[in-house]
Amino acid sequence: MNKFKINKITKMMFVVSAFMGLTMPAHADNYYDVEVYDETFADYKPNWAEGGKTHQVIFNGKIWTEAWDAAAGLCPGTEATAAIAGEVWVALRDATASELEGVTDVCSQSNGGNSGGGSEGGDLNNPYDLAEFSASGEYAVGDLVIHPDTGPFEAVEAIKPFTYAPGIAPWKEYQETPTWESVQQSHIDTGFQKGEMVLHDNIIWRAANWVEASVTPAEGTTWEATELSPTPQFSVYDSSVRYLEYSYVTLNGKSYYSQSEVENVSPLNAELKPWKHHLYWEEADTKNVVGTPKQDWPAQVYAPYVDATAQFLPPLAGTLHDVGVNYFTLAFVVADTRSSLGGCIAAWGDYSDYDLARGPGDLYPTIKQIRDNGGDVMLSFGGASGTPLAAVCTVDELSSLLDETVNNLNLKIIDFDIEGGAIADHVGGNGGNTGGGNTGGATAGLPSWVYSLDLTQAALWSDATDHYDSQDFVYTVENGEKVYYAANYWTAAAPADNFMLTPFTAGLPWIKIPAEMYPNEASRSSIAADEESEMQGVERRNAALVKLQAKWSGEGKNIKTAFTLPVLPSGLTSDGYYVINDAVTRGVKLDLVNLMTMDYGGEEVCPHSENKPLDGIQAQCGIDAVTNVHSQLSEIYQSAGVDKSDAAIWAMLGTTPMIGVNDVEPEVFYKNDGKVTAEFFKEKGLGFISNWSVARDVPGEAGQVSPNHSGLAQGDGDDQLQDYDFARIFSEIFK
Template sequence: MKLTRISRALLAIGLTTGAASAFALEAWNGQEGGDTMQVIFDGSVYQNAWWVAAANCPKDAAADEANNPWRYLRTATSAEIAEYGNPTSCDINGGGTPVVHETFSTDKAYKEGDIVMYQDNSYKANGAVPAYSFIPAEGNPWQLYTPVDTWIASKTYNKGDVVKVNGQSYEALFYTIGDDPSNPANQNPDNNNGRPWKPLGATVEYTPEQLAAAPQFSAATLYPAGQLVQFRGQPYVAQAKVQHASPTDANPWAVYIDWAGTKERVGTPKNPWPAHVYAPYVDFSLNSIPDLAKLAKEQNVNHFTMAFVVAKSGDQCLPTWGTAYNLQDYTQYSKIKALREAGGDIMVSIGGANNAPLAAACKNDADLTQLYHDIVDNLNLNVLDFDIEGTWVADHESIQRRNRAVKAVQAKWKEEGRKVGIWYTLPILPTGLTAEGLYVLEDARDAGVDLAGINVMTMDYGNSVCQSDNTEGQNIHGTCATSAIDNMSAQLKKIWPAKSDKEINAMMGTTPMIGYNDVQGEVFYQSDAKLVMEDAVKRDLGMIGIWSMARDQPGIAKQVSPEHSGMTEQQAPMYAYSKIFAPFTHVDDEINPALAALKGFEVVISNGVPMTSLSLDRPAHEARNMNYTIELNGKYWAKSQYNRCYEWGTKKTDTVNDIVTCSWGIPLKVGDTLHLWNYSNGVQTPLETITVSEKTLEGKTSVAPIIGEQLKGFALALQEGKPVLQMTVTQEAHKASDVNFSIELNGKYIGKSQNGSIDHGKKTINTETNMVTGTWTNQLKAGDKIKLYRFSNSVYTPITETLLTSDMLKNGGSLINQ
């Protein structure tokens, strides 16, 4: 984007937009945009004078002021550098100038330890490499010859099967049936688009006579590409010019990563990874990566799951961030270092739905084991996640290789005295793990893998019962998530029968996709988050995540985006979901004081009325900075705090056990939900949930005895042609201090009868009938909602609720429906 000199001048002095007095400071990492920003680069603070592009490096600003908008402000303080980082390279894909090694050549011999470049990657020789033998990142130059069958539409093909169509060969990359390999729409030449067939080129076929006449293999012979030989009674075909490499030799080239300086770039965690943690996913290859240290300080989110480490390509055993950025020198590591300096930490996730996992690209177990070890060692990790989804959750070859490598690296860590938690993240349905997911875990168990936990993606179910658009507050998606966890717990118990329920719960994690999901019609609201949080607290799960941290902000309504939730500001403001989940993080030996002080939360029927009862240790009831709040269907109803049972609750004290019980006559019906929350020092924690059933309300009586014994009438009357509200009660009920009949108009209180007074109305006494009538002359119109209820001894009883019509306003009449 180019700007005129006038525009640049206006932007520089802040005339095109309101200039702020201070701007957020962060390390330079290729920021782009027109907002005023301040960044640290090579020990200095810079500010942009106009719109800045990612390619504009502060280092070049002084020499090119006409085109580079960065302007030097001052020297960065040591505290700022420690907090935000101090990049010194203009390469946003890496942290420094890479070492350039010799380019690999097939006609040259290499000795053990030599390092070469091939297809932009570095490789190290683990043994002598003769000329024309092995090429880095490629398989054995000899391929066993087998006749190729013609593709059949009705036949099932699995990974590795080869077929021919019209003289061309194709290899199946995974299970497929009916997909014509010759159709370009079904082809996957680079193993990265989810299609089932890889083109192999023209089919090579030999007659029995040609096979019998093939020469015996000789290591000293230089064979041309396409040469047929016999080796140990089997026919092999040379895939390239080859010498000094037999069909059974292993490729001595291994991926070489120069990890020098990586440990310093990422910093060292100050604290162990919590046993129970909120660790939202961060898409670490996005252009807009959140400031992790700032989130820790301002939002109490201290742990993150960085996603995703994948192979450079389906055929390259090289770890990268999203195929785009080097793992050893990524500039964004300054954000991880700042987080760790602030006391937080990260978990790295290997895999994901897109691109190839390392377990698929790395064909050698030893190479894969070493990569896992190097990633953990050089990124200073205490925990590692493997995200296994998409087609890869059904790919037995990579599943088995991964499990073997994880088992091997765990043995290596044990020798080193290092403890690293291993998590597997899998897709799930409300009914539990899929058959493919169960296979992953059963194979891991059989391979001897020690899993710290299984995190599941409680999202994108594709199930009609989880359709939740426009159902905010009904907790449909949240219920799907808690059902998934409940069903998985039974599945895990079968895989690990020796583990207790507590241990199984601690092994489970749940990661919803907040807001609008990829599957149309599936939405995860704040109310769903509260339900998931309550379930996680009750079970004491090992982990809660979200996809993703960058999405925890409002945006375009109902849009699925990597950078917002698709919710409006009113539905879910900035970091709304993290505010719900952040209090979850704790370690096993921590005791939640709010939960410890809770002695009971239940609904009991007393004299035919449902009473909601909350019992607490007396100090918790009397505390000023701690309150226990009850919500009815997501809305505040009552609370215990500072020695009071707010909203007309009754209090009883058990002096022997030092327990206080608050009781409320909350009107309940089947299907209602009572949520109990604790608010302490600004932290909100869900404690208990009661879903009202028919059994809960057994013994409840109707309001009929009230109407007749105390309330004699409630009607719409006409005075001088205008409608007024009239309520008639007995003198005894009217004079009682512990009984009141209250009226609401459109949800707002307008008057009551209590303690000998008619509040906000006119009182008339009929001495012959011993009745009192209150009259309220509020302006009424069609569509108004009139509600009458009674409070008696802290018991709330709704009497009637009526929606006024034009006919009612014209003719009047009783408003009581018994």
């Protein structure tokens, strides 16, 4: 699902801006003169899109410029500052001594808007005055410390000096870093994901957030310099040596570097985790701040998505409540950026300041208001960007973290939005730990019926066959690998004789199916990984849920679990199928499978709906997707020996369209699409309906893709919108 911090929309807006010749300011002529930040000034706005100037302000020892509109009192440095990630302020450089002369920072509303989690008094990075970790210290079970790089931790084992620092693996396997120049072109379309490293000007740089490929690594950009050596000198590991941070050793044919000062810990034992990230549940009194839901999560519900880390929250407990919306899906919780050092640390939107115990801005008091109104919230883990927790946490860590979160936020249901690289992060998959976007895009040029083929049922092509009919599909074995083909029309010819090396071109009998559509050989088989050492993110998440659900059952708790997945009109992708199949086979109790009925790809997959507000095109593509997933779920549960009726499977299905103009711009979800979808919901008895997102359920500039409006002009016409029209349409289902 999209996410404002670095979502598909935001990325595309910057790509479009670059295409149109719009760039972020880079020269002195683009800026006003340096001035002292004024918290009462309400007109800090970026004018670079119109070719104008942006401000340069002094605050907290740095020179800042606005990347988005900055409300009065929203002071620089109260949020992450990577401009490309959609934040309000970006740091240009350190202020000089002469610039700082006589300057006094004034910021009485540092948590203005929805800009940061709150705590009363104390250092923002150590609000409850924990003892600072010392590498030379010895710690007993239960000791609490804070580390400047990774935050607060609790010792879960006795820890000796110079062994394990909190949240930091003492050793990390060394891999040669590619030069920025050598990989820039391969990242033109995708950019560099947070955490990726490159070598430039003899410095190893780490992407502090998503970075456009055109941005050269340098100080003052979204790249940050590391202390890693570009030309390391390795020595053989010696257990008697105390190694300083960034020491380089070899052991058993592998190379490693130290991430902290360490002795008596072999690189082979670097994965041990005697520290547990400490969340300020008790200190922040979280359970009372968020309140308690007055009833269980409904069997059927409308719960639109809310970007919880956006600058300002929509009026969830006010206007939306008056419209009839009482349930919301809060997005997204992912791994904190500090987890890259080896810890299991969660945060809202991967902001270190937005920890789970305190939340961003006014979110947690707002949750209490929603619950006082008789509603509730579902918390969603994952999303299109950031690193999923399952990619950095062990099974035990993830199970414990989820349990803590459910208990302290008084949750009745949790959701896992699994897409981008995360959906393919499984045994036999080709995914990674970073977000991407909806993986339900199509390959251009293929007939739409190709996408509905179940290639796992393909038979080996045989020249003994008399003929093949249109839409028959087969595979051949070429160079030891399966290659799949579909017959575009009746043919007696072998695919090997006249197949295409590129996607379908009219006039030839066989279509060579692109490799990205091939089924995972393990996707419909039994679990491929039983030992945690063999698991990837998908398997770890499912194993953690099995363990946690058994615990909840023993405690008499009925906490619901939802998966949100990308989809095509033909159903789940092969990776999506694997996610559900692995979960069901392991014994995860799934209460909801929510489908992202959006961003399908080319017109051959879902016809373009732009300027066709009454045709119900987007609604029909979503209906086809949900209907086909119903069949896939029936197959999965039947194969697992689980008896589920058709009605029970309909009841566990949900649909979440992207209202208004989609990321794939010819796809537009109009009000009539909402009405058709609502009727389908009632007809089939679905369990869940949502939309991305509440903030987009308002009119805006027609045709524009934005995280803050629908891209539909204001008005009552079929192709127009008034505030929260979609909320009214979907809420009507339950009246």
